[in-house]
Amino acid sequence: MTIKHFKIEYDAINSRNIFTNGDTINGRIILEASKKTKIQSLVFIAKGKALVRLVNYYGDIISREDVTDDYFQDKLKYYRIKQDIVKEGEQDGREVIEKGRHVFPFSFKIPNSRKIPSSFSSIFGQIVHTLKAELKQSKKLRRKAKTHFTFMGTARGSRLMARQHESVNKNIVLGSGKVTMDVHTRRSGYKQGEVLRVKVEIQNLSSRSVKAKFVLYEIKTFFGPNRGKIQKHEIQKEKSDAIESQSGQTTVIKEMIIPRELSPSILNCSLIRLEYMLKVYLEIPCETDLVVKLPIVIIPELSREGSTSGCSRSQTFASRNQPAWMSQSMEPPPSYEESAMYPLYPFGDL
Structure with missing residues (x-):
């Protein structure tokens, strides 16, 4: 040669x-x-x-x-x-x-x-x-x-900076009274490392004690005709102290730090979608939970x-924790986020 x-x-x-x-x-x-x-x-x-x-x-x-x-x-x-x-x-x-x-x-x-x-x-x-x-x-x-x-x-758009609010309520079946939960966030868009501050207003006028719990999770969706693949993964879980029965109005503030290693949201691809969701639920003994879900958009840091x-x-786009390959005529294998329990299917020349 x-x-x-x-x-x-x-x-x-x-x-x-x-x-x-x-x-x-x-x-x-x-x-x-x-x-x-x-x-x-x-x-x-x-x-x-x-x-x-x-x-x-x-x-x-x-x-x-x-x-x-x-x-x-x-x-x-x-x-x-x-x-x-x-x-x-x-x-x-x-x-x-x-x-x-x-x-x-x-x-x-x-x-x-x-x-x-x-x-x-x-x-x-x-x-x-x-x-x-x-x-x-x-x-x-x-x-x-x-x-x-x-x-x-x-990432652009005024909606990323808009406040989010959702309210749910429930009449207690096995007991008496009513529970109401209002969830607020300052905005929907956050950069890696920023603090996600969640404000929850709980009105417990029931005979049950309740406890607020918080889950930040990611959703990966892969689209195909008449089929799709969805993967969900919990990133963070937090909880508050119990709120006693008939305690009236209580405000719970929870601060969650967005992990720096999270990938930015992908919302503009018709084949692949990467989303994040904040789930706040009120745990009520012997009753179904009160649940609020709010979308969270991870904005890339482009400083x-x-x-x-x-x-x-000369390197691939694999995550920053993975080693880079030097460019050469021999193509490196694709990198994967999932564990090795899955079969590896080569994607070929993209």
């Missing part, structure tokens, strides 16, 4: 190596030749895609060819940007490069569209943002290199502090 090394890398613009709508990504394609050689074309491609795969799992791994009623796959393309670094057809279709290391810079701007969802990885679906280089030397000889970058879409512009980065 006359091409010894072929890879693509890019420059980070902040310490977290995260990009958002309208950001410009600068990078380079690096090619090392063992001797003077000819190339027909060199192309840079940036693209963003979502893919969902739903399989009814009964113990056997289902391959790509086994497309049955138990198998569904769908894909959405959000953008595809192509740049000819060495255009095919120039100099009779051949560009001669000398022996040694060659660097071909590129630069592209991420579309400033609110329809582009943030990076996401799960066994049932992925949202990936990819930088790719394709080298053509002859009709039969092609080389590819790619890497992923982490994209987080900006430009701690910029590392100029530092070379």
